[in-house]
Amino acid sequence: MEDLQQLVRECLANDRRSQEKLYRKFYPALFLLCRKFFSQPEEAVEVLNDGMLQVFTQLEKYDAAKGEFFNWVYTVVRNTALDKIRSRKWPSHNEIDEEVVTTQNNTLDKLAWEDIYKLLDALPPSTRAVCTLFYLEGFPVKDIAEMLKQSPGTVKWHLSETRSKLKPILEQHYLK
Known part of the structure; x- marks a missing residue:
């Protein structure tokens, strides 16, 4: 298995093959993440692709001292999904002020x-x-x-x- 740090260095050098390897390496987990937010698999893949584009264009912002590389990528892709959700026009809902059930016995x-x-x-x-x-x-x-x-x-x-x-x-x- 290829060394992740080496793959990241090659991606920083804009090596397209390394970008594809990194994409394929993380695709299963990131697709599942996007699928949680979008019912259509095509839409999940679209958001995943947009998120990975953000990863590749902002790769120099990754700081290994702040955490694992996968966690950073996961956060970037999740934020991309949330941006897409926020950009939609939703019908307004009546607000209610009730206590939310905790996740115990979920x-x-x-x-x-x-x-x-x-x-x-x-x-x-x-x-x-x-x-x-x-x-x-x-x-x-x-x-x-x-x-x-x-x-x-x-x-x-x-x-x-x-x-x-x-x-x-x-x-x-x-x-x-």
């Missing part, structure tokens, strides 16, 4: 990834993004609100919407 932890993607496909895109960030990525409501440029009340509404839409599906198909 049913999603017990499901296979294929099942989780099927559940996520049942959600509207903005609700899917909030659900992914909260339940799968583990971000608190305040951070999600900042990332998506929404109020905490709107984020809580999306979480409530997630529970109301997924509960009947879970009860019918997965929790028998």
